[in-house]
Amino acid sequence: MELLLVLGVPFAGGIVLGFWGHREFAPELNSGMSLLTFLAAAVLTVHIIAGGPILVWHENFFVDSFNVFLVALTAFVAFTTSLFSRPYMRIELNHGKLSPNRLRLYHSMYQMFTFTMLLALLTNNVGILWVAMEAATLTTVLLVSLYRTPASLEAAWKYFILCGVGLAQALFGTILLYFAAEKVLGAGGSALLWTHLYEVKDQLEPTVLGLAFVFLLVGYGTKVGLAPLHNWLPDAHAEGPTPISAVLSGLLLNVALYAVVRSKVLVEGALGTHFAGHLMMGFGLLSVVVAAFLLSRQKDVKRLFAYSSIEHMGLMTFAFGMGGALATFAAMLHMTVHSLTKSAIFFTVGHAAQKSGTQIMDNIRGLIDSNPTIGWGLMLGSLAILGMPPFGVFASEFMILTVAMHQQPWATPFLLAALGVAFAAIFGKVQPMVFGTATAKRLPHPPALIPVFVHLAIVLLLGLYIPPYLAEWYRQAAQLIG
């Protein structure tokens, strides 16, 4: 029942806002829909944690502690982002950056995008997962090109082509997976269901599955933003509206990584080796290093944090690749804190850019004077994302590094060096933006900064103390995929 609401509310919201998205009350309606989705997801989460995994509607939907954790996170960040987007999009409208019709498109696609992500997470069918990922790409392409500036059109086109080709690889991987599964499970729908596949994973043909995983990793890895397939990501983040940058970084990348992790569990079961994990570690480490060294060359503040997302996604991919209960636990914790921190940063960055009228970092100065809340939000967010204690990112990065030192000692120097370089680059750029001499102007609508501090407070809490039920929940999920 909650499952129906979790999927139905954003879908209905997409349709309703398709008609009313340009009205005066549309931003509130958008937030209301997202709140309903979040409440439904919260109820669903409580049920799953208490009652164990469920399988509903002819086994087409499957909820266990791993995907319910992402569902809750997705619904929560989608809700807070919709709160942020209320004043943000009104200011954009006042600045004449978009027309009411585009605002309608924005609201409708925002809900549809939430729907496709939740569908990708909840479906039990590998094929439907692919369909939902492709649909998520299509909705976000429209959102990235919302301003119709030359740069945003280019970013959207690049995103479309690169992710389209990437997802075509993932479809080929899915076909190969179906091909192997059909031998064991017989033709028809059940051969693509995760639950059925997991039961027979040791009987699947290893050669075919190994090949399938390469295609799935490259395909979904494009969407995760793994180097060297990350080219679309900074452009799409920089040129789209800021709420979309927040949900792209905070949510969509996680959902794509979820697809990779599910495939990895299956393929490692079939192969009996660490092949899939090693591939993920390689791609992950490469992304961390490449992104860290590109950070210092950025001029645009949203591109800066987009590269930081690549770095963190790489770190998670690396941790999931190492496998084992502790690394998986750390990777999931990192997923949570990264989503919350990165979206909080984008909220502050969005308003800071609106105040200064530019996204170029050299022209954003003295936020602490012109608006202390934005300034402190950005400073604290940056410190959190850089892994400063006592924030949660410190805890998860520390755990990942500890496990890496035990299991893959060769990788630790690279990780440490990359984290150090990232620290120097981001801190060096954020510091003058916050403490320099002020240049900003007033905004026509008061910015919504409560979400920023709610997110940062949760991240701080997770760094100091993980509540026992949350730890238990993560432990269950880690066992499932570890």
Add this chain to the structure above:
Amino acid sequence: MNLPFYTQLINLLAALLLLLAFAMLTQRRILSLINLFALQGFVLVLSTLVVAYSTHQSHLYYSALLTLILKVLFLPWIMHRLIHALNVRWDVETLIDIPATMLIGIVLVIFAFNLAAPISQFAGTITKSTLGIATASILLSFLMMITRRKAVSQVIGFLTMENGLFFAATSATYGMPMVVELGIALDVLVGSLIFGVFFFHIRETFESLDIHHLEKLKER
């Protein structure tokens, strides 16, 4: 070698598919490119029908019908309308000249057959020998996307890749489950409509559909 009649027929159609993929790779005119795309879709429908008839897989009739409506009739019609509305009938410019593209294409085909060999030995379908061709046509459309400079021909390359994937699914497993195929078809349809809208925006903004205008965002 004495193959059953249907297998021979399917192999013939698969060979035609590969030939068409090469023809598209070398075609300079955008209108002919669209016609070739429609023709490739038609061959795909025929081969799906033959597989469906000879193996009694009734759900393949539906996917053949879906392909016919979507890729042979609807999408080419939309594209004809589009290039008429945009008033673009230019010749396609390529990044690499055509003979060199052909040579790369041949290398890709050899690579594809090698890639497909270990997979097709596990296949129990009557179409297993065509898996190599399916992989080859996926790679060839990939090459086409890389070498073309115009937005429209990149999209045709993208759709051709989808054709190749569909053919791979038919030849390896007699098609994906119906619900998945419907979903894929929906995505392709919505995707091409968005592409269509996009063309107008790109043209409005840059007064051309040449994608070298879309190379401004780089690491500086």
